Every structure is written in structure tokens, then in C-alpha cells.
Amino acid sequence: MEILEKRVVASLIFLVGLTMLALGFHFGQIADVVRFLKTTFEATTAGIP
């Protein structure tokens, strides 16, 4: 693949990423992230008897 073609694909991926970010903000997922950080993540401690 030529560099120019790669740049076009990269720009499209970048736009997809920005769209996902906008959707994340729209659905208030930043609050989910903070909540996720504050609550204990049980999978991390899986295996402790």
C-alpha cells in the first residue's frame, strides 16, 4: 500500500475514533469511567480465596 493510501485510511480511522469519542461523551461514559475506577474491579482480584 502506498503512503498516500495509508494516509487516507489513517484519516478515516481518525474520524471513526473521533466519532466514537463524541458518542462516548454523548452517553456520559466519562462518569462511567470514574465510577469504574472508584469501584473495586473484582476481576483483578480473582483467585484470592
Add this chain to the structure above:
Amino acid sequence: MSKGGKKPPQKIVEKVREAEVHKRMKFWWIRRVVQLSSFTLFNAGIWGLGPWPIILPILVYFDSSTKTVTGSFELLEYMLSEAVMPWIALASIFLFAVLFGRVTCGWICPLGFIQDMLTHLRIGRWQPSLRTHNSLKTVKYGVLLIVLLITGSIAVTTVSNPASGQQLKDSLGKVGQGPYSSMCPLGTLFVVIPKLPSAWERILPPAGDLTYDSFTKTLPALLPPILILRLIVLLAFLVGSIYLPRFWCLYVCPLGALMALISRFSFLGLRRDPVRCTKCRDCIERCPMRVRILDLPFEKFNDPECILCLDCRDACQLDAIKLKAP
């Protein structure tokens, strides 16, 4: 100096001088400082800092009470298992990978830092053949597929029938919350093992009452199957990283697999100066990810495995490798 005793052309002299100047500025120690700082900062909850709503495509499976940032992949697993479309986690992976390639793997990922430190022990070195290496590289895509299948099926079942979804999640136990997170060696090393003595103390009868029979009876509780599996994974990680640089990133890490799919189109890459390059192969021998730099186009290359650690740039005596953007 040329064979005939003639003076070398001025252009070559200039290039060599320039290379000598560049040789003084090595990137490996800058990377170590960045890695150590990130490692400390991401676990700065110990000193009461954070948490901050920052999502990075790295693996940070510290105890959640001490970590300050979120890893994209653990968030992706968590959100899928909660039947939420992980837009924000995917956005972080897509944007970082397309803008900077896998630079986060090479410079700030705590798991990568631990691997680099283990490789520095220099106990031994194992170099699989190219064929074995290429076959093993596909394992991480398999791991990614399995993780997405498990979390995806929980999400789909929960959306279609919440009761069945919850039942499926409960049946999988803690693995249902994060199939990869529940096996991650970083979590085992920094969370599970430090907590084991106190957990075992609760289960074991007092020292005076401890008999062979009472010990064998409590053994399944002391070592549940998931713990044994985690310890085996941790052992494989430790041994693999000692003998092979970036063993986990190369062959197992599902986040690395996801990043590799996108980073081949990254704006940030490397370029090799065809005039300066003597094809000495120093860069290939130094590369921890075994990227075949000389087989890639010189004007710009973004190998999916390249973590932009710049070890190749440090290894090059003639300064033929440079960063290239876009």
C-alpha cells in the same frame, strides 16, 4: 579513511560528525525515565492522588484503590460485560493507535516496563526461528478473539434477555467481568500475591490445630483452580520475559493485537535513510519486537509490531533511522 590514503569526501565527513553528535543522545535512558515515571504515576493512588478520568491504551491492572488511570482494554471488557457499548474505550484505542502507533506500548505501559526490566537481568536469551516467531505472533489475535467472544456473548445475551445475561455472567464468575483481566500477570503480581498471606491466614486453622488432615481439607480453598491458572500464567510471563524481550507484547497481549491492527496506518512512523544505511543489521538485532526493518519501505514504515521504542535508532551508528510524521 579511504584505502588509497585519499581524504574522504567532505559530505561523508559531515555525515559521520553528525552521527557522532546524535550518538550522544540515546533514547533508551529517556524511555526508562518515562517508563518509571508512568509506572509510579499510574499507581499514585497510594499517595492519595487521582483517580483521573484518563483512558490510555495500556495494561494497568493494579489494585483499583491505588490506580489513577484506566486501561482501555480493561474498560472495554468491563463495559461489554455490563452490556454497554464501550465507545470511549474504543475511541482511546483508535485515536492513540492512528496518531502515535504503539508508542504507548513502548513508552508508558507498566507491563512493558516490567518486561524490559526482566530482560535486563540477562540470564539467558531464547531466539525462536522466524517461522515459529511468525506462528506465535498470531496467538495474541486468538486471545483477543476469545476475550471478545466471551464479553460479547455476555453483552448480547444481557441486551436480549437481562436475566439470562446475568445468569451467564454469574456462571462465569469473576472471569465474566474480564476474561483477560482475571488472568493478567500484572494483577497476579501486584494484587493477588500480596493479598494471599492474609487470605490464607483466614482459611487455615490456628497453628496449634493444624494437622495433615485439616490441611488437605482446606487445600482446595487455599488454591482454587483460577489461582493455580493465574500463577501458571504469571510464571510463563516471568520466564518468557527473562528469555525473550517483550515476550508478552509479541505473543499474548490482546490490546497489542488490537493496536497492531490499526497502527499499521499510523501517522507516526519511522524512516530509513537509504544513503546512510549500510544494511549492517544492527537495528534488526537490537529490535525487541523483531521487526525486519530492512525489508520495509525506507521512506516510511509502520510495522504492526513496532512499538516505537527507538532502540533501532540508538543502535544505528550512522543515524539512518528517524521518526517520520505524518
